[in-house]
Amino acid sequence: MRVGIAGTGFMAQTHAAEYAEMDVDVVAVSSPSGPGGFIDEFDFDAAAYTDVETMCDEADLDFLDVCTPTHTHLELVTAAATAGIDVFLEKPIAGSLEEAEEIATVAADADITLMVGHVVRFMPNYRRARELDVGEAGVARARRLSPFPEWGSADWFADREKSGGVFVDLAIHDLDYLQWAWGDVERVFARRTRDDRAEHGIVTLRFASGAVGYVEASWAQPESRPLTAELEFAGDDGLVEFAGAEEAPFAVWDGDGMVVESPLARDGYRRELEHFVSCLESGAEPDVGAEAGIDALRLALAAERSADRGEPVALEEVRA
Template sequence: MTRIALVGAGGMAGVYADRIDAIDGADVVAVASPSSAESFVDERVPSATAYADHEQLCANEAVDAVAVLTPTHTHREIVADVAERGIDVICEKPLARTLEDARAIREAVEASGITFMTAHAVRFFPQYAEAKARVDDGAVGEPGVARTKRAFGYEGARGWFDDVEKSGGVLLDLAIHDFDYLRWLLGDVEHVFTRHTDWSREGTSEVSHSLVRFESGAVGHVEAWWIEVPTIPFTEAFEIAGDEGHIEYDIDEVAPIEHYGMEATSAPRDPVGDDLPLRKDGYYRQLEHFLDCLETGSEPLVSVEEGIESMRLSLAAIESAERGEPVAPAEVSDR
């Protein structure tokens, strides 16, 4: 049995607890959070032990791996502490808030020799993985253009997400999903040109559009936004075109399994909810891959270096939006 600890007790902790529960041979045995570990354990994993922080957890619990699911700006300290104890880690994206912190994470991982994975779950969602496999098999010929969209509405203030100094905003927290996917699909990036706008009521709404030029000559269009309008459902889409074909996917064109019962709900669809019709979603497949790497000693698909490079592209997009001109990822230093 692989004993897993969750550091963080927010929304992603619920996603991980649910998926780990569905995987044979894995178990959540501990949860650490300064404010909500006990209530989370009571509601989601009653067999686990609650701790106030990761240090207390690691000092008192024998675990095989830790999932770091805390706010982005806290990743550096937690990963470094856990790695120093020789415990394997899967860390939620983005890897860190700054490149300085990301490099510190890389140093800690390399010094300890642990298995480390950056949790870029989009690579594991079936529709994205299938499109990547088809492109690799030549289904579209030479890829020339790819277009992605990722967006949702929300209600009210969202705490640290609304603080750009902690979250990095929509370009680092949300657009990074598709920046990472397009890097995986199309290779290294020459430069990115981004337009961005935002406004605030209770929370901070942000809209962004990025044009990405790849070293291969391919072009990517990345649309990412979150808006304080709770009736807007989560949406995602992609198109990939080459000289011999075209692949497209749009969540709005996919008819999921529907169940009509006595109770109805008007809530927007939730990409990380625990009521998905297919249990082996990208989060499940991502954790399954990570656990397989722990067992076999193989390198995870998304290494610490991959996490850094996708993060660098997001930071280049932020800098481009500020400067009003294209920015190469190589230009980004320690912001």
């Protein structure tokens, strides 16, 4: 498989590290400022481009990996679709339902395969939690807390017209996961506090089953605190808990001290990219296609609308 990467930021670096361990060749990279340093860092034998349309036209790509700011997604998917190239698209699918549905239409009309990168679905601990039987679903709780993301080029995370804010960019991970795990959500009620940069929000979910969910997301943590993720499923027959900050990796004490290694050979990013590549090879549809991306975005936008209004919002109200 031959891939072209759009972007050279944090997510592009994350994906590049995974491709280096997979049977995938990164043959082209595009960035408006020039990707030379990125290509050198990963020692890729790749062509450098400053625009994705030219890369799609000139490079011999099996698929395009879009790791660029949310507001650029429609333009880049359109460029790939015009060239007949399949697309792996980082979440969220877009910043608005109008653009998200246009992306779905463009991909369908061009008959390309498109997958949206909702990576939490592929993280082993989250997948295992979904598989465990806690009986009749009662309460689900998920938290994802971090400092403000300073790594965005031109500080695009601080521009909510581009990033969508903490619900659309960060909480969407857990909103998507909880709906995937426990079924359709009927309505949400959200609260948030924010200033020019920091933002902290909570979302209460009412599932169609009658179960209740709680999602907390933060871009307001101190710089000293790493990304923290927590999950809890409670039912009438069991309780599942996961706390990322307390996860104990494999450790060995020897004469020189403690040696710590990850117990997982493949993390969620590797698993989702391998899934996408296997779908391209087999012709199967990805587990997270455009419609799943739209459903997740609708949840995040419902939370945004609820926080603005100060009242619950039904999912059926949120339309393009």
